[in-house]
Amino acid sequence: MSKYTEDDLREELKTKEYEYGFYTDIESDTFPNGLNEDIVRAISKKKEEPEWMTEWRLEAFRVWKNMDEPDWANVNYVKPDFQGISYYSAPNSKPKYDSIDEVDPELLATFEKLGISLDEQKKLAGVAMDVVVDSVSVATTFKKTLGEKGIIFMSISEAIKEHPELVKKHLGTVVPTKDNFYAALNSAVFSDGSFCYIPKGVKCPMELSTYFRINQAGTGQFERTLVIADEGSYVSYLEGCTAPSRDENQLHAAVVELIALDDAEIKYSTVQNWYPGNAEGKGGVYNFVTKRGLCEKNAKISWTQVETGSAVTWKYPSCVLKGDNSVGEFYSIAVTNNYQQADTGTKMIHLGKNTKSTIISKGISAGKSQNSYRGLVQISSRAENARNFSQCDSLLMGNDCGAHTFPYIEAKNKTAKIEHEATTSKIGEDQIFYCNQRGIDTEKAIALIVNGFSKEVLNKLPMEFAVEAQKLLEISLEGSVG
């Protein structure tokens, strides 16, 4: 093992196949391919939505029709044929189950392969699961416990029916339907997602978590998540993703909106491990996500993400720091391998006084992948004493990959303090030598270094997720993380 070098690691990375590539055969209720007003209406009807919701979707669709797909990101891919996608697919086994035994056993087996068996989850106190398979929630646990605290945690389609006043008030306020091409598309056709409301002054006693899976062949996944933390409340929200191996490119265009009212705090963590395509760069998921959070007075939003999957990633979780003294944080690890391309980063929009933001981004590129950080820090003229610290580090493994940084910094206030730092390096020969010298073999040394490199971000993940994040890093960079 002592001869294990970076080259070996690179070789291993290339040949490492996607472990979670499997396909569950559940009969799905799928719409014909293509998108027009009728399809939008049909989706809305299928979900038994009220009239205002249908109109909202149609409005978004009309806007979307006149928009062009953005191409400014530093990624190359075959643009998806939006008329060649089916916009609705839901598992057939309805109605909902009261107990876990009623769930389609094949589906349960799928979860077991993913290591998130519901049985286990049920026993694991502290984590409530809203499991999403192909756009419709099929199981929600711990709902009662949450209910006692007044916390609403349900699928967004249920929320539209049961809490229309909350949804109507907040949906599309942070990410307007007109925001961008994919946000408009999502608004028109979103099939399901999660809705979460934390009432005033309540501290959510457990980590809320959803798992998204893309299952049915050829269906795009259009998730919509809305999290509202009312005054003085706190919630930690986890989102984790894996998807089966598939030849055709799959499109995922989710929208996540976070609203943190006065003194509230939202912690949103993502582990993303969708199918990245095989070693030749064939297949893989397109991940075009719009995530944004709005902070009112003294509120705090913290985004943590571990991105290891997807063929093409286009994702910028952002914070609008509207209220005075609000805080935005962004911690990210993006790992790309083979032909993966990631263009990810964040936007911190400082509007209020004494607002603070922190950006820590770690990019690891291997194989023939391209990894970009793209970020914006904007200090408006009214944002007195705004403070930002950004750090983007890239680690390159091998000679065929690339690391890029595109930080935009715009300051319009003289009291602003902004620091930005970026470094690019490879694992230093001297670092490995140092470890070898002290009896640590090269594989372990690389593990140590990569671990140390990403530690700042991994530390920010909730306990329940940190283990999984480690696991995903292992898949993406096996041999390097012990």
Next chain:
Amino acid sequence: MELKEKLLSSFMVFEDKVDIDTYVHDIRNEAIKTFEEKGFPTKKEEAWKYTSLNKLLKEDYSVFPKQENAIEYRDVKKYFIYDIDTYKIVFIDGKYSSHLSQTTHDGMDVCLMSAALTKPKYRLVIENYFNKAATKDSLPSLNTAFSSEGAYIHIPKNKLVEKPIQIIHFSTGNESATMLQPRNLIVVEENSHVQIIERHQSLTSNPVLTNSVTEVFAKKRAIVDYYKIQNDNLKASLIDNTFLKQKQESICSVHTFAFGGKLIRNNLNFYQEGQRIDSILKGVTIIGNKQHVDHNTLVHHIEPNCESHQDYKGIFGENSTGVFNGKIVVEKEAQKTNAFQSNNNILISDKATINTKPQLEIFADDVKCSHGCTIGQLDESAMFYMRSRGIPEKEAKALLMYAFSNDVMNSVKIPELKQRITKIIANKLGVNLGFDL
């Protein structure tokens, strides 16, 4: 008539006047076509996101100044670095001014572009170097199309040029707004060393727009120090396009001192075509009063074992806007590259804006690249320290700002120039710094 159309039609007239047989004829024609296609850059282009030319382009510029306006040396002496002996190439409204200049053909060529473009003895150099470094972007192309005058400097092998060379462009434009398009070509052969100081100065209250292109070729082990002083009046705007191609073991540095002008855009591009090259880019920007300065730099690392150092400092007051867009590209072959970039800014007014975008594009794995960027204020405790020792606020501020820009000043190799810039800075800050360097 829109400026673009005006330029296109003037080109016909211009091209008729100059010799049609020359080698550059085809290049000019090609270039005007490129410009016609691309037009002036707009804010929609990523590289021009923060700088709009719209207002500038609305002026009715005269493209060919009618006659040469005489200038007396004593009136413009202050714009020269006069306390040392230098070569001087001086232009007034784009036309060569022989009585203000001091050129040479003694062992090297420090002369005029117009001569180089037409005389047969320069033909080989022109064919080898002219327009070989400039990009095909719209503004450099526009300059290429109208290229006729500027500085031509050719230093042969193993020559240490003892006196710095000053290139000064005056504009008088008494009648109307003027547009100038100087074109400089500088070729420094193996083991040679040259220092160049460039300045654009408007002497009129009419608007002046300068679209300048400078191409520098540094051969093996050549050393080129280039200093740009940009301290113009509030009606003058400058778009400076500078391209440097470096061969192995050469060292090129460009210092840009941007203090004035209505709008300044510096496109500074370094291409490293050999090993063990060092490129140094430094800049000080101190502006206020609705001024706009945009530094757009590119360092392209193509071969292994090279270095680049970038250090830009900016102080922005009143309604000024500063832009820094620095890009470092490291190609796959360029292993062991060390590329550093730092951009520090101080905003001293609520209405000032700074937009900065330090960019890294890296394709090689064994590199050390870093960039840092800060925006902040003057250190309050340092201010307090000085004021508690009897230094008035204004002076204390000036001292701090001077210290802030000192990193850049330190690498200026001509003491007289350093002194002059210190004075300009003191003047800008409205204080007497009380010390000379």
